[in-house]
Amino acid sequence: MNKNVISKLFLSLAIVVCFLLMAVSLQSNLERYMLLSIALFSIGIYGLTASRNVIRVLMSIEILLNAVNINLIAFSSFIDPLEVKGQIFAIFVMAVAAAEAAIALALIIAIYRNLSSVDMEDYAALKW
Amino acid sequence: MNSALSSIISDPLFFLISAVAVIAALGVVLETNVVRAGFLLVMCFGGVAGIYFLLKAPFVAASQILIYAVGITLIIVFGLMLTSFKQEMPKMKGELGKSILSTVISLGTFYVLSFALLGGKWGVFDAPVICPKNTEIIGISMLSSYVLPFELISVLLLVALIGAIVIAKKDKFSQKG
Numbered sequence: 001m002n003k004n005v006i007s008k009l010f011l012s013l014a015i016v017v018c019f020l021l022m023a024v025s026l027q028s029n030l031e032r033y034m035l036l037s038i039a040l041f042s043i044g045i046y047g048l049t050a051s052r053n054v055i056r057v058l059m060s061i062e063i064l065l066n067a068v069n070i071n072l073i074a075f076s077s078f079i080d081p082l083e084v085k086g087q088i089f090a091i092f093v094m095a096v097a098a099a100e101a102a103i104a105l106a107l108i109i110a111i112y113r114n115l116s117s118v119d120m121e122d123y124a125a126l127k128w
Numbered sequence: 129m130n131s132a133l134s135s136i137i138s139d140p141l142f143f144l145i146s147a148v149a150v151i152a153a154l155g156v157v158l159e160t161n162v163v164r165a166g167f168l169l170v171m172c173f174g175g176v177a178g179i180y181f182l183l184k185a186p187f188v189a190a191s192q193i194l195i196y197a198v199g200i201t202l203i204i205v206f207g208l209m210l211t212s213f214k215q216e217m218p219k220m221k222g223e224l225g226k227s228i229l230s231t232v233i234s235l236g237t238f239y240v241l242s243f244a245l246l247g248g249k250w251g252v253f254d255a256p257v258i259c260p261k262n263t264e265i266i267g268i269s270m271l272s273s274y275v276l277p278f279e280l281i282s283v284l285l286l287v288a289l290i291g292a293i294v295i296a297k298k299d300k301f302s303q304k305g
Contacts, residue, residue: 047157
């Protein structure tokens with residue numbers, strides 16, 4: 001348990017310190033926004049692989065989609081400010097994310113009714 | 129050190145909001161209480177909406193607040209209350225190894241992506257350019273050049289909502305429930 005806490009602390013310190021150090025050393029504004037997107041993306045990857053609760057995995061996927069959206073909007077407002085195509089794509093990503101969240105929660109509730117568990121380790125019916 | 133301070137002073141709002149977003153996202157993945165993680169998710173999405181405001185994209189920022197910070201988080205918190213409210217996970221063998229492996233994967237992703245960021249030449253852009261008719265341009269191009277994806281998205285949302293109702297509905301013949 002104690003080692004687990006240490007590993008979590010190590011992850012959070014590493015990401016926050018790397019993010020702040022690189023963000024102050026980068027000169028261009030666009031690169032800073034991309035760095036924020038990278039930080040959120042790697043946090044989401046951690047949650048996706050480490051979580052055992054299915055709903056937390058869903059939250060991590062939402063964080064990943066948000067990281068992608070930050071990148072799209074940063075490029076659209078720095079490079080393409082007249083026809084903001086990146087923002088339109090970001091809106092499409094949001095709509096697909098909403099549909100995905102609704103379907104995923106319906107599936108989770110249906111599985112929970114059968115297995116009475118939200119632990120990823122119990123969802124092994126398709127494992128050989 | 130001096131240049132670091134000057135870059136913070138030149139854009140203090142970015143550092144404040146992005147620190148809030150990153151720390152809230154870390155809270156979402158590391159907090160042991162899942163319900164608290166769900167409410168930290170609101171903070172993270174709010175921070176991202178602030179970043180969109182800084183990027184001069186007010187329409188996307190407003191829809192971020194409406195869709196993510198309220199809608200999706202509300203659905204997720206409902207799902208939490210229906211399933212895992214105050215439910216502790218049983219202890220499992222090899223949990224520490226799994227968490228260390230995930231840390232390595234996550235930091236590796238961070239390293240590789242930031243390596244690509246530092247290696248590339250992205251050009252020098254000082255500030256996001258203000259689009260004078262942001263919302264108007266989005267609306268016009270959604271109904272002219274992007275009308276097909278727009279209609280497809282609306283069909284997708286309808287299908288997803290009906291599908292969610294059908295999947296989550298109680299089965300008449302099921303044994304449990």
